[in-house]
Amino acid sequence: MVINFKNFLLKYISLIGLLTLCIIIALISPRFLTVSNILNVLTQVSVNAILAIGMSFVILTGGIDLSVGSVLAITGAVLATFAKTGGNILPGVIAAIMLGAAIGLVNGLLVSKGKVQAFIVTLATMTIFRGVTYVYTGGNPISGLGNNISFIGNSSIFGVPLPIFFIIIVLLIAWYALNQTRFGRYIYALGGNEDSARLSGISTNRIKSLVYVISGVTAAIAGIIVTSRIGSASPNAGVGFELDAIAAVVLGGTSLAGGEGKVTGTIIGALIIGVLNNGLNLMGVSPFYQAIVKGLVILLAVLLDKKEK
Amino acid sequence: MVDISKSFFGVKALENINIQAYAGKVLALLGENGAGKSTLMKILSGIYKKDTGKVLIRGEEVNIGGIKAAEDLGITIIHQELSLLPNMTVYENIFLGNEKTSGFGKLNKAEMKRQSADLLQKIGCSVEPDTIVERISVGEMQLIEIIKAVSKHSKIIIMDEPTTALTDVETEKLFAVIEKLKSEGIAIIYISHRLDEIFRICDDVTVLRDGKLIGSAKVSDVTKDQLITMMVGRELEEQFPYRKEETGKAVLKVENLCWKDKVKNVSFEVKGGEIVGLSGLMGSGRTETAKIIFGEHKKTSGNIFVDGEKVDINSPKDAIKYGLAYLSEDRKKEGLVLGMSVGENMTLSNLKNLEQAAFRLNKKEENKLVSEYIKKLSIKTTGSGQKIKHLSGGNQQKVIIAKWIMLSPKVLIVDEPTKGIDVGAKKEIYDVLNELKKTGKAIILISSDMPEIVGISDRVIVMHEGIVTGELNREDANQENIMKFAVGIENKEI
Numbered sequence: 045m046v047i048n049f050k051n052f053l054l055k056y057i058s059l060i061g062l063l064t065l066c067i068i069i070a071l072i073s074p075r076f077l078t079v080s081n082i083l084n085v086l087t088q089v090s091v092n093a094i095l096a097i098g099m100s101f102v103i104l105t106g107g108i109d110l111s112v113g114s115v116l117a118i119t120g121a122v123l124a125t126f127a128k129t130g131g132n133i134l135p136g137v138i139a140a141i142m143l144g145a146a147i148g149l150v151n152g153l154l155v156s157k158g159k160v161q162a163f164i165v166t167l168a169t170m171t172i173f174r175g176v177t178y179v180y181t182g183g184n185p186i187s188g189l190g191n192n193i194s195f196i197g198n199s200s201i202f203g204v205p206l207p208i209f210f211i212i213i214v215l216l217i218a219w220y221a222l223n224q225t226r227f228g229r230y231i232y233a234l235g236g237n238e239d240s241a242r243l244s245g246i247s248t249n250r251i252k253s254l255v256y257v258i259s260g261v262t263a264a265i266a267g268i269i270v271t272s273r274i275g276s277a278s279p280n281a282g283v284g285f286e287l288d289a290i291a292a293v294v295l296g297g298t299s300l301a302g303g304e305g306k307v308t309g310t311i312i313g314a315l316i317i318g319v320l321n322n323g324l325n326l327m328g329v330s331p332f333y334q335a336i337v338k339g340l341v342i343l344l345a346v347l348l349d350k351k352e353k
Numbered sequence: 354m355v356d357i358s359k360s361f362f363g364v365k366a367l368e369n370i371n372i373q374a375y376a377g378k379v380l381a382l383l384g385e386n387g388a389g390k391s392t393l394m395k396i397l398s399g400i401y402k403k404d405t406g407k408v409l410i411r412g413e414e415v416n417i418g419g420i421k422a423a424e425d426l427g428i429t430i431i432h433q434e435l436s437l438l439p440n441m442t443v444y445e446n447i448f449l450g451n452e453k454t455s456g457f458g459k460l461n462k463a464e465m466k467r468q469s470a471d472l473l474q475k476i477g478c479s480v481e482p483d484t485i486v487e488r489i490s491v492g493e494m495q496l497i498e499i500i501k502a503v504s505k506h507s508k509i510i511i512m513d514e515p516t517t518a519l520t521d522v523e524t525e526k527l528f529a530v531i532e533k534l535k536s537e538g539i540a541i542i543y544i545s546h547r548l549d550e551i552f553r554i555c556d557d558v559t560v561l562r563d564g565k566l567i568g569s570a571k572v573s574d575v576t577k578d579q580l581i582t583m584m585v586g587r588e589l590e591e592q593f594p595y596r597k598e599e600t601g602k603a604v605l606k607v608e609n610l611c612w613k614d615k616v617k618n619v620s621f622e623v624k625g626g627e628i629v630g631l632s633g634l635m636g637s638g639r640t641e642t643a644k645i646i647f648g649e650h651k652k653t654s655g656n657i658f659v660d661g662e663k664v665d666i667n668s669p670k671d672a673i674k675y676g677l678a679y680l681s682e683d684r685k686k687e688g689l690v691l692g693m694s695v696g697e698n699m700t701l702s703n704l705k706n707l708e709q710a711a712f713r714l715n716k717k718e719e720n721k722l723v724s725e726y727i728k729k730l731s732i733k734t735t736g737s738g739q740k741i742k743h744l745s746g747g748n749q750q751k752v753i754i755a756k757w758i759m760l761s762p763k764v765l766i767v768d769e770p771t772k773g774i775d776v777g778a779k780k781e782i783y784d785v786l787n788e789l790k791k792t793g794k795a796i797i798l799i800s801s802d803m804p805e806i807v808g809i810s811d812r813v814i815v816m817h818e819g820i821v822t823g824e825l826n827r828e829d830a831n832q833e834n835i836m837k838f839a840v841g842i843e844n845k846e847i
Contacts, residue, residue: 226707226708230704233701240690242649243687244701244702245702
């Protein structure tokens with residue numbers, strides 16, 4: 045029984061962490077547990093959660109994608125260009141997602157066929173596409189977008205903001221892909237042991253390329269949400285977002301070495317970061333201290349995880 | 354060590370074990386995988402803590418609190434997987450954690466090199482102290498590990514299967530070193546599955562089985578058969594079961610295979626219903642040949658035919674498509690995904706056949722298939738969901754074999770299939786190979802274990818430095834004949 049209880053704690057450590065955090069914040073600030081605040085937290089979490097889900101695929105293979113923040117910016121800018129014309133925004137959405145996928149493919153091919161370390165490849169593309177965004181926008185935000193784009197980020201269905209539905213859809217697809225399909229199994233195998241995976245007949249290069257494409261697509265979706273919510277595309281959008289996404293994945297218990305982790309954990313990781321931000325705001329803690337607290341929580345979570353294992 | 358017991362999560366791994374090692378003598382510790390040898394040695398070397406019992410050194414009870422404490426007591430363990438740092442030099446490795454310094458913490462490299470050279474010479478190893486470790490052979494690495502132990506003034510050295518990766522020549526060298534260590538009054542605990550070695554160099558032997566002490570004896574008082582019986586708890590009527598089968602046409606044929614300078618113009622064929630042994634010393638190009646055939650190495654030239662048709666293999670995926678399967682010599686690095694379960698490992702190459710609508714895997718069918726093979730190969734596991742890293746070596750190997758035979762390949766290449774596996778499981782693996790042979794599969798057996806090659810092959814092909822130097826029929830295939838070709842003294846086909 046004692047062993048079972050320990051296993052239970054171990055398995056749900058990040059969920060328990062999230063609930064504990066919620067309880068503490070609720071006790072300090074009564075405003076936390078109101079419907080409007082919870083919906084607000086979830087909406088704010090949506091961008092990081094979606095980025096982190098894509099990031100999970102990459103990290104599960106033992107890679108990393110630092111370029112997501114820049115992909116978010118350039119895809120947002122492309123969408124804004126389309127939106128400015130005032131017509132149907134579907135072509136803009138498709139163009140943004142295609143561009144995200146294309147950049148992901150470049151990352152993926154460089155990592156798999158080019159055999160360059162993922163950290164280096166995506167550090168380079170992060171810099172390159174930030175630069176491309178500056179060139180493309182001329183350094184100024186693209187604003188004055190038509191009203192027809194605003195619904196993506198700002199409308200609600202039955203009182204629930206649309207971005208929350210996006211999280212759910214992306215999560216469901218990711219969960220299905222990772223747990224119910226051959227592709228998912230190959231990702232875990234590749235992250236667990238690349239040589240064994242290849243010698244088992246898996247096209248490891250193809251799988252590796254695909255996870256970066258996925259990360260590029262989720263970055264584009266995040267770019268669409270950000271642009272729509274703010275109503276403009278800033279060339280500085282998404283700076284540093286890759287780190288929050290990585291933090292969410294790690295907080296969710298996924299190993300940076302690859303092969304181990306769950307996408308449901310990633311969502312919990314993203315929620316921990318979101319709840320923490322919201323709680324600290326509600327308590328009126330200065331943003332300077334917020335950064336310190338966030339960093340400490342990440343360290344604490346990883347240390348706990350290590351100890352349990 | 355007196356009355357040592359240890360449990361993991363309520364499961365008894367060791368029960369009241371007593372062993373005695375004497376200065377200047379070699380104690381063989383024998384037992385199948387999972388018998389508790391490693392656990393016992395990990396307690397002695399401070400990696401695990403014992404539950405009960407005492408450890409006495411020279412009659413005095415000692416408390417081994419951790420690895421450092423064990424080292425201070427003069428206990429060193431040389432693991433099966435060597436722990437040298439490949440990108441550092443020999444002398445840096447020898448003095449790792451034990452560096453000699455002069456004033457201001459500056460490393461005294463000259464002194465360390467000089468002492469290393471002394472130690473190397475004493476042990477009869479011709480490596481230069483500033484050679485980078487990745488450039489030396491596995492045998493030499495083993496000797497460096499021993500030097501490391503000696504340089505720490507160890508009184509008790511534990512060697513865990515030191516010869517698995519060594520050639521015969523290197524093994525001889527190791528034995529000479531062990532003799533020397535004995536004469537210096539060092540107590541050695543020697544773990545090995547190779548019984549011949551026990552009789553060659555050990556003085557005493559202790560056998561464990563299922564965490565219990567089965568018996569201790571002087572090596573001179575026991576026979577090989579007695580030891581095997583003690584280890585497995587039953588008589589092994591026949592260690593190498595062999596049956597001749599009706600052979601069919603050539604299923605696999607290779608012609609003038611070349612790869613870099615490692616494999617030169619290798620040609621041979623394997624018929625359905627036969628086991629062809631591929632023998633040779635380390636570095637002879639056996640494994641490389643297998644990897645070319647399996648698409649892991651891109652051949653520089655040559656042709657591969659399956660069922661008489663020329664095939665173009667560029668990756669393991671292609672090879673599997675043409676009905677080839679390859680069991681790697683390195684189970685952990687190239688066979689298993691340690692973080693995955695028994696079932697997930699077993700079906701990894703076979704998932705395409707388990708796919709249904711919407712790319713969904715049929716997990717019910719998968720579990721059924723896995724259970725079937727667990728039963729068929731009598732794999733000892735709590736079930737499909739158990740993490741494979743918790744299985745013993747023999748059972749892990751059976752899972753990988755199951756993975757391949759599940760695909761019903763035409764050709765099965767097995768590379769050191771019984772490396773580091775206990776006697777009982779070895780026999781079971783031979784039975785599986787024979788069973789496959791009976792169903793008309795073509796099997797290539799690569800092995801450094803000569804009795805194994807001689808014991809179950811229908812034909813033996815011998816390689817030396819990338820060239821096929823000879824081919825022997827079962828009648829002529831004995832260890833001497835194979836060795837002549839393997840060292841390149843005789844050469845039948847150039």
